[in-house]
Amino acid sequence: xxxxxxxxxxxxxxxxxxxxxxxxxxxxxxxxxxxxxxxxxxxxxxxxxxxxxxxxxxxxxxxxxxxxxxxxxxxxxxxxxxxxxxxxxxxxxxxxxxxxxxxxxxxxxxxxxxxxxxxxxxxxxxxxxxxxxxxxxxxxxxxxxxxxxxxxxxxxxxxxxxxxxxxxxxxxxxxxxxxxxxxxxxxxxxxxxxxxxxxxxxxxxxxxxxxxxxxxxxxxxxxxxxxxxxxxxxxxxxxxxxxxxxxxxxxxxxxxxxxxxxxxxxxxxx
Amino acid sequence: xxxxxxxxxxxxxxxxxxxxxxxxxxxxxxxxxxxxxxxxxxxxxxxxxxxxxxxxxxxxxxxxxxxxxxxxxxxxxxxxxxxxxxxxxxxxxxxxxxxxxxxxxxxxxxxxxxxxxxxxxxxxxx
Numbered sequence: 001x002x003x004x005x006x007x008x009x010x011x012x013x014x015x016x017x018x019x020x021x022x023x024x025x026x027x028x029x030x031x032x033x034x035x036x037x038x039x040x041x042x043x044x045x046x047x048x049x050x051x052x053x054x055x056x057x058x059x060x061x062x063x064x065x066x067x068x069x070x071x072x073x074x075x076x077x078x079x080x081x082x083x084x085x086x087x088x089x090x091x092x093x094x095x096x097x098x099x100x101x102x103x104x105x106x107x108x109x110x111x112x113x114x115x116x117x118x119x120x121x122x123x124x125x126x127x128x129x130x131x132x133x134x135x136x137x138x139x140x141x142x143x144x145x146x147x148x149x150x151x152x153x154x155x156x157x158x159x160x161x162x163x164x165x166x167x168x169x170x171x172x173x174x175x176x177x178x179x180x181x182x183x184x185x186x187x188x189x190x191x192x193x194x195x196x197x198x199x200x201x202x203x204x205x206x207x208x209x210x211x212x213x214x215x216x217x218x219x220x221x222x223x224x225x226x227x228x229x230x231x232x233x234x235x236x237x238x239x240x241x242x243x244x245x246x247x248x249x250x251x252x253x254x255x256x257x258x259x260x261x262x263x264x265x266x267x268x269x270x
Numbered sequence: 271x272x273x274x275x276x277x278x279x280x281x282x283x284x285x286x287x288x289x290x291x292x293x294x295x296x297x298x299x300x301x302x303x304x305x306x307x308x309x310x311x312x313x314x315x316x317x318x319x320x321x322x323x324x325x326x327x328x329x330x331x332x333x334x335x336x337x338x339x340x341x342x343x344x345x346x347x348x349x350x351x352x353x354x355x356x357x358x359x360x361x362x363x364x365x366x367x368x369x370x371x372x373x374x375x376x377x378x379x380x381x382x383x384x385x386x387x388x389x390x391x392x393x394x395x396x
Contacts, residue, residue: 255300
């Protein structure tokens with residue numbers, strides 16, 4: 001009799017546990033963005049507006065047309081003039097600062113995307129380049145807890161297979177060590193970006209960015225970037241930019257070229 | 271017999287310009303991408319390092335030796351395109367093509383190379 005009662009109790013417990021498990025909603029399936037990816041095209045941020053078409057970032061006379069305010073159009077034009085003079089350095093040439101956001105979505109070499117329920121990480125090989133997008137339900141930090149950083153603070157959510165995230169807390173061009181691309185594009189510390197990322201098909205990812213900036217832009221600036229999956233088994237490696245940087249920046253902003261002895265090969269160093 | 275010459279062929283320049291630039295971590299303003307220089311020389315050393323590899327080539331011009339510094343892409347991207355740390359060996363006799371520095375310094379942006387003994391090429395070589 002006692003054994004029978006114990007058996008009934010055990011069964012009841014097992015049923016209760018099973019019922020409890022069944023009532024928990026299954027976590028939503030996260031998309032598979034595994035593998036190694038490479039941005040499509042050159043490192044011009046807004047390929048839709050670049051002039052001349054197919055112009056390369058950093059070449060003289062190449063520019064894009066964001067809806068800049070007069071103040072930032074003037075800054076951009078000044079940067080373009082500095083490119084002409086060879087005195088507009090890329091801040092990353094010193095091998096000490098990250099690309100920042102949104103530039104991290106626009107760099108050469110390769111990418112990996114690590115998706116977990118609580119966060120998605122954009123890992124740019126060319127770096128240091130990590131973007132953390134928290135999807136654990138948190139909100140952006142309150143204003144008094146935020147300060148301008150290179151990649152800011154990103155929180156997001158999954159809408160089906162699309163990662164939607166908003167990035168705030170960017171330092172922009174405040175300290176002259178963040179650019180958007182090498183044509184001289186910059187944004188301000190008021191910039192914020194809404195990004196929608198999804199897989200278009202098995203081999204292509206797309207990021208649609210809407211950039212807003214109360215100081216620098218008169219209207220939202222929409223830019224689309226694509227990433228192509230590389231063959232299975234492709235490796236991403238570390239990128240020790242300071243390992244052998246033979247292109248430091250001179251006092252005038254000129255990018256130097258050092259010889260193997262560490263002395264500038266340039267005939268004129270200012 | 272080593273020699274240097276500027277290859278002014280428009281087709282060569284167009285090829286050099288039309289291909290995507292090196293994954294440089296710096297402005298390429300110092301290089302003249304309108305000009306392609308061809309050098310015959312000997313590999314002294316390859317610095318297989320980030321952010322760029324550097325190929326050191328010694329050019330002997332009638333007894334006057336000049337060491338050239340040729341900047342390539344990152345080892346990361348080059349290794350994914352078939353390059354290896356052993357691709358060039360010290361002592362290899364090569365012809366190299368580069369976009370030279372605008373100021374005439376003995377350096378430039380690597381375009382391609384051809385080995386004297388095997389005729390094998392690497393990079394852009396048409």
